[in-house]
Amino acid sequence: MKFPTSLPSTHQALLEKIIAMVSSDERFVGLSAAGSYASNTMDDYSDLDLVVAVDPAAFDDVMASRSTIVNQIDGLVAHFTGEHVGEPRLVIALYEGAVIVHVDFKFVSLPDAAQRVDDPVVLWQRGSCLSDVLAQSESQYPQPNPQWIEDRFWVWVHYAATKIARGEYFETLEFISFLRQNALSPLALAQAGETPEGVRKIEHLIPDFAQKLEATIATNNAESLGEAVYRCVDIYRELRANIEGVECNHTAEKLSLAYLKQILS
Template sequence: MSQPSLPTLPETHQQFLESLLKHLRDDDRFVGLVAGGSLLSGNVDEYSDLDLIPVVADEHHAAVMAQRIQLCGTWGKLLSGFTGEHVGEPRLVICLYDDPLLHIDFKFVTAADLADRIEDPVILWQRHGDLAESFSDTVAEHPMPDPQWIEDRFWVWIHYAATKLGRGELFEVVDFLGFVRGQVLGPLALVSAGHLPRGVRRLETNVPDFAAKLRGTVAAYDATSCGEAIEQCVHLYKELRDQLAPADLVRRDDAERASVAYLQQVRAAK
């Protein structure tokens, strides 16, 4: 799993990473640096952020966590940085650097923390050459969509969207459509094509045929457009459900009929 050389990166990303590695090598509190995200797939381009995981020696982790934002400020010209409690990850520091202007996410972990992971990161540097042992007895587990969880909720969501459409709260409808794309349609479409369910990330590249159909869920601020977009969400969800549903899926047929009929009633009234 360890790789002796850095992946090929845009020049700005490469310069930042090389500078960071020098800082980490000079700081005995750190025992390695691993990376996830687009570095794993080799899809880093000039628009990419970097997902970097500094590995801290056990005895220094608490102290490093206490000063993690200040520490990030010593690694480059930090414009802004904040911790990731809003996504349930206080070890995360989300940073925007200047010269070059880059978005970098750091997650400060110990070697033992690497056993619990959603992907197998690439080892960019390790002080003692034994960091790969942290992965040896465990398997990365990326959260996957739960078809029953989605089915139990989807038709309630459709009814909700129809009520907002009926009331004329079109901003609410537009927000709903983005939610369904990111939480249901995008992940299911990516899984259907053998990709990890990362919202709608790189959907246009990884599932281009589906992406073309998903355009129908992007509504203008207009009642007719919003109604059509909700209908397209229903159509695409049923298509994906039929493709991916396990044999034991309990289909909420009554909820589907009622919510779709209500949506059609609202649209007709508009």
């Protein structure tokens, strides 16, 4: 098959082994690659994001033998399943070669391959079964819900203030990161017409906004943390002003900010 021009040679060598293994196992009916492979934007640091389509009758057997399956490919040095991200069908693995390559294997029953966040490239299939399933629906990346964020944002600000008050500074640092990842950056990326993948690649996709986020990076003391929370509020208000139809909770906004001010004074 023809590989994308950006595919590094080490990744290609490993991918050829994976295709050979999958195509030789009757339980599998298709293999596709998503992410930077599909967009032809890979580099030496890229993962291989693979979706392995399974014959529905064999799915339970495959799920029970995932570790054995990924270990059939030469070079495996570590692997674990994806329960920590709510995806038990996922196996995350490292393979050694000229460089170490990270591979995500997502094992899905063939009909479930239609549910996807982007459009993968089919690497191998039995007949046209995987292509046929993918043609049944369009990919859809989850978009941020501005009202969902507004309903929570001022509770989040109050929470951050209580952590500063208690002197739980590392907890506050983590929570500010949560705000960047789950509220500020997804809204900004969506407004820019980009995929709202948290803060991933935000420096390259919307560099002006990424520069604003620098003001939300705090050090481990109350003054710095408080200033970072205020900057999160400023950025959120700017983003919210660009969205129509959000029912703002001005009472919660006023009270949470007054509480933050009180804590910092």
